[in-house]
Amino acid sequence: MSAGASADREFASRHCITCGDDGEPMTVVAVDRERGLALCSSDDGLRATVETALVEPVIAGERLLVHAGTAIARLAPGSGAVAR
Amino acid sequence: MRFVDEFRDPELGQALAREILSLVEPGRHYKLMEVCGGHTHSIYKYGVDDLLPANVELVHGPGCPVCVIPMGRVDDAIAVAQQDGVIFTCFGDMMRVPGSDRSLLEAKASGADIRVVYSPLDALRIAKQNPEREVVFFAIGFETTAPSTALTLKRARAENVKNFSCLCSHVTIVPPLRALLESPDLRLDGFIGPGHVSTVVGARPFEFIPADYGKPIAIAGFEPLDILQAISMVLRQIAEGRCEVENQYKRVVPYEGNLRALELMAEVFDLRPHFEWRGLGFISHSGLKLSAAYAELDAELRFSVPGVRVADPKACQCGEVLKGVIKPWECKVFGTACTPERPIGTCMVSSEGACAAYYNFGRFAREREVV
Numbered sequence A: 001m002s003a004g005a006s007a008d009r010e011f012a013s014r015h016c017i018t019c020g021d022d023g024e025p026m027t028v029v030a031v032d033r034e035r036g037l038a039l040c041s042s043d044d045g046l047r048a049t050v051e052t053a054l055v056e057p058v059i060a061g062e063r064l065l066v067h068a069g070t071a072i073a074r075l076a077p078g079s080g081a082v083a084r
Numbered sequence B: 001m002r003f004v005d006e007f008r009d010p011e012l013g014q015a016l017a018r019e020i021l022s023l024v025e026p027g028r029h030y031k032l033m034e035v036c037g038g039h040t041h042s043i044y045k046y047g048v049d050d051l052l053p054a055n056v057e058l059v060h061g062p063g064c065p066v067c068v069i070p071m072g073r074v075d076d077a078i079a080v081a082q083q084d085g086v087i088f089t090c091f092g093d094m095m096r097v098p099g100s101d102r103s104l105l106e107a108k109a110s111g112a113d114i115r116v117v118y119s120p121l122d123a124l125r126i127a128k129q130n131p132e133r134e135v136v137f138f139a140i141g142f143e144t145t146a147p148s149t150a151l152t153l154k155r156a157r158a159e160n161v162k163n164f165s166c167l168c169s170h171v172t173i174v175p176p177l178r179a180l181l182e183s184p185d186l187r188l189d190g191f192i193g194p195g196h197v198s199t200v201v202g203a204r205p206f207e208f209i210p211a212d213y214g215k216p217i218a219i220a221g222f223e224p225l226d227i228l229q230a231i232s233m234v235l236r237q238i239a240e241g242r243c244e245v246e247n248q249y250k251r252v253v254p255y256e257g258n259l260r261a262l263e264l265m266a267e268v269f270d271l272r273p274h275f276e277w278r279g280l281g282f283i284s285h286s287g288l289k290l291s292a293a294y295a296e297l298d299a300e301l302r303f304s305v306p307g308v309r310v311a312d313p314k315a316c317q318c319g320e321v322l323k324g325v326i327k328p329w330e331c332k333v334f335g336t337a338c339t340p341e342r343p344i345g346t347c348m349v350s351s352e353g354a355c356a357a358y359y360n361f362g363r364f365a366r367e368r369e370v371v
Helices: A003-013 B010-023 B037-046 B071-081 B092-096 B104-109 B120-129 B146-158 B174-182 B195-201 B204-213 B224-240 B259-268 B292-297 B318-322 B354-360
Strands: A024-032 A037-042 A047-051 A063-067 A070-075 B030-036 B056-063 B086-090 B113-116 B134-141 B164-170 B190-193 B217-219 B245-247 B269-271 B274-277 B281-284 B288-290
Touching: A024 A047, A037 A063, A047 A063, A047 A070, A047 B146, A063 B195, A070 B146, A070 B195, B010 B224, B030 B037, B030 B195, B030 B224, B037 B056, B037 B195, B037 B224, B037 B354, B056 B174, B056 B318, B071 B086, B071 B104, B071 B134, B071 B164, B086 B092, B086 B120, B092 B104, B092 B113, B104 B113, B120 B134, B120 B146, B120 B164, B134 B146, B146 B164, B146 B259, B146 B292, B164 B292, B174 B204, B174 B281, B190 B204, B190 B224, B195 B204, B195 B259, B204 B217, B204 B245, B217 B224, B224 B245, B259 B269, B259 B292, B288 B292, B318 B354
Parallel strands: B030 B056, B030 B190, B086 B113, B086 B134, B134 B164, B190 B217, B217 B245
Antiparallel strands: A024 A037, A024 A063, A037 A047, A063 A070, B164 B288, B269 B288, B274 B281
């Protein structure tokens, strides 16, 4: 996701990243193990590059809790409701 | 909606509300603080407080990092942003936070190159795309956000990105909670603990709350049923004479936190001796700065930063709101001189700020009838 697109998204969501202690459940689409990054998809289909160093190793299809572009936790299957 | 509906089920909500009612003693007033701005937002978005007995009062804590940024720190950010050749990057909500003279949004309108980013990684990408410019990331947030900044700084160093630096205003959650518990004008019966901060730090750092202050705490998720269940857990502890850290949000929060994130933070950050919080004043060891190993990426060392303390506007009562001493609508300027469109205080800026949450969800003034 480009910085511009993600900024638009943040304004559209009407809540901020840091204040909300916000986390977004995302699904891993593809993994770039060498760079410690993964392409992830949110439940509403938006895709973003995510840092995965804190939860590695990750595999495609896994569910992650993403905050400010970084995966901070691995989610058990079915535990979707973590954010607003 | 899959995975979400079960956490917003009205019947389960009513059942939890009945359980809560059964746990409270008539005639006793219960004051519980939800620490996190995300909880405040959910409580008013979903009307959680309408399901509570009138003698259970929710007090909104200082868990909104935008709301606690003092004006002087905004002035520092603007001073850096206005320097020649700088691209200044920050999260969206910081844009409208008033400094002593102007906000970052107004500085941008005056010509400063200030850009909103969704992650620190976006800021690093801008730096790599603009090697002739200095790109500064304004890092704010609690321990939820700090690992993201730390990873980006580590990546910037590994990739030898020389034109990237960080104005670090990260804060930590435990010192302000301790300060609130020491505050003589606030008597709390228990806490709803922050969900995603705890994903990183775990539940262990909150053990001082029952151990040193005799108050129960339940770490909670952000769906309405999560919050209701956490309230029920705290009230049950009170009813049964227990006092401990409970974890309602076990599906995400491990008791020990994310050890990799904690190690990373220890490597990249040092605690500041003290840091100023809006409305709460200076709190020891409550802010993070870059460690000596990362000093080359520290914007405070790379640029001239005024670092001048600025008193809050007299009309603004954000400090009392942040301490839970008054409700947002009790502030003199709430909804009149201070609105989300033209905020005076930070609590009205962020949608997770208590004032904005009240304003946006129509809570201009209300008292529940005592049952």
